[in-house]
Amino acid sequence: MSKRKLKVSAIKEGTVIDHIPANQLFKVISILGLDKVSNQITFGTNLESSKLNHKAIIKVSGKYFEDDEINKIALIAPAAKLNIIKDYEVIEKKVVDVPDEIVGIAKCFNPKCITNNEPVTTRFTVVSKDNIALKCHYCEKITSEEHLKIT
Amino acid sequence: MKGKSLVSISDFSKEEILEIVKLAAEFEENPNQLLLDGKVVASLFFEPSTRTRLSFETAINRLGGNIIGFTDSASSSTTKGETLKDTIKMVSNYSDLIVMRHPLEGSARYAAEQSDVPVINAGDGANQHPTQTLLDLYSIYKTQGTLENLNIFLVGDLKYGRTVHSLLMAMSLFNPIFNFIAPDELRIPDEYKLFLDSKSIRYFEHSEFTDIISKADILYMTRVQRERFSDPIEYEKVKNVYVLRNSMLDNTKDNLRILHPLPRVNEIHTDVDDNPKAYYFQQAENGVYTRMAIMASILGLK
Ligand SMILES: [Zn+2]
Numbered sequence: 001m002s003k004r005k006l007k008v009s010a011i012k013e014g015t016v017i018d019h020i021p022a023n024q025l026f027k028v029i030s031i032l033g034l035d036k037v038s039n040q041i042t043f044g045t046n047l048e049s050s051k052l053n054h055k056a057i058i059k060v061s062g063k064y065f066e067d068d069e070i071n072k073i074a075l076i077a078p079a080a081k082l083n084i085i086k087d088y089e090v091i092e093k094k095v096v097d098v099p100d101e102i103v104g105i106a107k108c109f110n111p112k113c114i115t116n117n118e119p120v121t122t123r124f125t126v127v128s129k130d131n132i133a134l135k136c137h138y139c140e141k142i143t144s145e146e147h148l149k150i151t
Numbered sequence: 152m153k154g155k156s157l158v159s160i161s162d163f164s165k166e167e168i169l170e171i172v173k174l175a176a177e178f179e180e181n182p183n184q185l186l187l188d189g190k191v192v193a194s195l196f197f198e199p200s201t202r203t204r205l206s207f208e209t210a211i212n213r214l215g216g217n218i219i220g221f222t223d224s225a226s227s228s229t230t231k232g233e234t235l236k237d238t239i240k241m242v243s244n245y246s247d248l249i250v251m252r253h254p255l256e257g258s259a260r261y262a263a264e265q266s267d268v269p270v271i272n273a274g275d276g277a278n279q280h281p282t283q284t285l286l287d288l289y290s291i292y293k294t295q296g297t298l299e300n301l302n303i304f305l306v307g308d309l310k311y312g313r314t315v316h317s318l319l320m321a322m323s324l325f326n327p328i329f330n331f332i333a334p335d336e337l338r339i340p341d342e343y344k345l346f347l348d349s350k351s352i353r354y355f356e357h358s359e360f361t362d363i364i365s366k367a368d369i370l371y372m373t374r375v376q377r378e379r380f381s382d383p384i385e386y387e388k389v390k391n392v393y394v395l396r397n398s399m400l401d402n403t404k405d406n407l408r409i410l411h412p413l414p415r416v417n418e419i420h421t422d423v424d425d426n427p428k429a430y431y432f433q434q435a436e437n438g439v440y441t442r443m444a445i446m447a448s449i450l451g452l453k
Contacts, residue, residue, distance in 0.1 A: 108257075112254075112256050112277070113255065113257050114255045114258045114260075118235050120261055136257060137257075138256070139256035139275075139276075139278055140257070140278060142342075
């Protein structure tokens with residue numbers, strides 16, 4: 001336990017996002033806009049995990065996420081868990097939920113969709129949350145999990 | 152429905168559909184009403200579709216409106232790389248209404264979001280073509296006297312045919328029974344069957360085009376196109392199977408009418424054309440009255 005903790009240093013105030021699939025780490029960083037903030041951020045990747053093959057973890061100092069904000073990562077990191085830290089203590093744990101609507105982030109699989117041909121922000125209704133299925137607001141086609149690409 | 156765009160048939164409620172259908176009948180009765188006098192309608196055809204464009208332009212002219220626009224993207228500024236958004240922003244400053252045909256799917260929804268004036272989708276790729284659906288509904292209403300409780304047979308390409316899918320969704324508001332007749336490769340997709348199940352609407356699937364049509368009120372024929380088949384041998388096998396011939400109509404109901412979105416290839420033999428049950432040419436004409444009704448209604452002039 002203490003050994004694992006040492007891999008990424010502790011934070012005083014902020015959020016720890018755990019159980020991110022290792023190969024999605026940089027996408028999570030980009031979706032949450034963490035590459036554009038001035039907060040102190042530490043991350044570890046290719047860590048051992050009982051649930052995932054290799055997981056990544058991100059610690060963001062001095063930042064708490066709104067549900068809407070954090071749920072954006074549900075598409076690529078559905079098992080992610082959040083630990084809300086105050087004064088080095090975990091005061092709350094949260095899981096992510098797939099939202100009912102996805103704006104941006106995902107790509108429509110239909111090559112003839114307007115969103116793949118003009119600078120249009122994608123918009124989807126989530127028609128299934130277990131096996132992710134997204135209905136495009138524009139072309140009305142359904143993008144299933146196997147065809148899902150994150151922008 | 153003043154100020155409302157028409158992008159997808161599902162944008163209109165049952166009441167709004169009935170309103171359009173009844174208004175179309177009124178325009179057919181009295182086609183010369185200069186309701187669009189002094190109005191400018193932009194007709195933007197990013198891909199050519201002579202049939203649809205002429206129908207719209209006739210409707211606009213009959214209503215006394217003025218037309219601006221282009222008939223294919225070669226004569227528009229999109230060839231200079233202008234985005235759809237910029238074209239729509241510009242045109243919506245000049246016009247009271249936009250009629251748009253575009254090869255990309257979802258382009259009409261996007262245009263409607265960008266435009267300050269209502270947009271009528273005249274076909275966005277393989278996605279939607281709601282004015283075709285409304286003219287089909289008007290044709291059904293006119294020939295049957297109602298849209299309720301009809302036995303509708305859909306024949307041919309039920310997999311890719313967008314007119315068939317839109318008609319199915321719209322008619323589902325009126326308690327129909329559906330019969331689907333299609334080759335195996337072109338059967339109606341599961342998502343539509345699930346939709347019908349969820350609405351408790353009865354439907355039957357057949358692969359043989361036989362005398363089961365004796366129960367039909369409406370026989371809606373579609374093209375079976377060669378390019379839809381992965382195996383050309385399959386196409387050769389079915390291309391002459393889903394063809395309607397005059398002799399097949401002997402035991403059909405008197406009120407039966409045959410519809411087809413046109414143009415046809417060989418799926419309706421020309422010997423059907425003189426049968427009073429053939430309705431596809433009048434169906435095309437109904438498009439003008441239906442489009443007059445849609446435009447007048449969206450502009451709040453009726
Ligand atoms: Zn799309």
